[in-house]
Amino acid sequence: MIKFDEQKQIDSVNGALALRKEIEKIVDKIYDEGFDGIYWIGIGGTYASSLQAEVYMRGKTKLPVFVENAAQFITTGNLRFTEKSVMIISSVTGSTKEMIQAVAKAREIGARVFGFIDKAKTELAKMCNYCISYPVNEQLKFFMTANRFMYRNHEFPEYDLYNQEMEAHLAQALVDVEKAADDFGKEFAKKHCEDSIHYFVGAGVQWGSTYSYAMCYWEEQHWLRTKSITAEEFFHGMLEIVDKNTAVTVFLGEDEQRPLAERVAAFLPKICGNYTLIDAKDYAQYLQGISTKFRGSISHLITHAVTQRIDAHMEIINRHPVDIRRYYRQLDY
Helix, strand or coil, X not given: CCCCCHHHHHHHHHHHHCCHHHHHHHHHHHHHHCCCCEEEEECCHHHHHHHHHHHHHHCCCCCCEEEEEHHHHHHCCCCCCCCCCEEEEXXXXXXXXXXXXXXXXXXXXXXXXXXXXXXXXXXXXXXXXEEXXXXXXXXXXXXXXXXXXXXXXXXXXXXXXXXXHHHHHHHHHHHHXXXXXXXXXXXXXXXXXXXXXXXXXXXXXXXXXXXHHHHHHHHCCCCCCEEEEEHHHHCCCHHHHCCCCCEEEEEECCCCCHHHHHHHHHHHHHCCCCEEEEEHHHHHHHCCCCCHHHHHHHHHHHHHXXXXXXXXXXXXXXXXXXXXXXXXXXXXX
């Protein structure tokens, strides 16, 4: 398989899971000190991960949980955000302008900032009250944090069982899914490598990854035009521009909002001959040891394992290295 290092990926996920005790220590301190709101704040891909964390918690906790785009937080602010609030962020480079400004604003207000910053010695890492530095696995780190908050609020009685299953099986499950999806990824890439536009649809915890996949992968990395839309909004405008040739991909998870994506999936065959369904449930056989009731919380990781195979083959087919940028960090803006 191209661009695939099984052991490296297993070690990466297991390394992130091993952060649990460190995350628990920080979350427990924040919880014991008290807070008036948990704010997941990001920009670009980190905003997408923040959307996932917020919707994941929304139906499971009575804790005050919010999501903010960093650029909007800088310009508009939020009067609910006070010195008692907690900001949770993530950054790979530790140098993103909007994130530095958002954290500076939070610290000026007096709020606490818990950051996952991949590079420990960056300016952004030094600005955080609490910081954990470990590469990639952003969405996993966010969900581990969310789970601990809900556990401390007596809303996740199966917390220990959940962690036992993930720590024993998740890393291997993700590489097994990726291996199983390789042929699919190659054929998808061949079929859609020259799409004039491709529409991606998702719901629930899948929405953040859908939004991110369209923007951060196809647009930023592959330079292919896309539009992402939530499954619940598909029937309020977008359906009218779909015809037999329109390229549409629907991501289906196993969380509470799955029925919203299923509705789109059931409708598309009536009007479209160029749609694809990427369903986390189709890879259930590779998730042995992980309870069905927990699979919704990782379904975005499952579909990401699938799309990684699309990306690997797309890069080869289009002869376009995905680390090349035309404008991002090349020009002043």
